[in-house]
Amino acid sequence: MTPELPDRDVLAAYVDEGLSIRKIAIRIGCSKTTVAQALRQHGLSRRRIRVPDEMKKKLRM
Structure with missing residues (x-):
């Protein structure tokens, strides 16, 4: 099933948390494949760039 x-x-x-595909698979209970x-299907990259809050504030100026 x-x-x-x-x-x-x-x-x-999960990707934003920095979890690897392996760790996401463990949490969900399915294979890495x-x-x-699923990531590809949803158009998500395994590596997402996290912008620190301080940088976000500067970019809004």
């Missing part, structure tokens, strides 16, 4: 994958927002949050396919 295949586990139901989280929606795009949940996957994006399934997670990689």
Whole structure:
């Protein structure tokens, strides 16, 4: 039985946390391949650039 994958927002949050595909797969309870396919399906990159809050403030100026 295949586990139901989280929606795009949940996957994006895991990636934003800095979790690897392996760690996401463990949390969800599926294979790394399934997670990689879901990320591609949702147009998410495994590596997301996190902008520190201080930098965000400077960019808004």
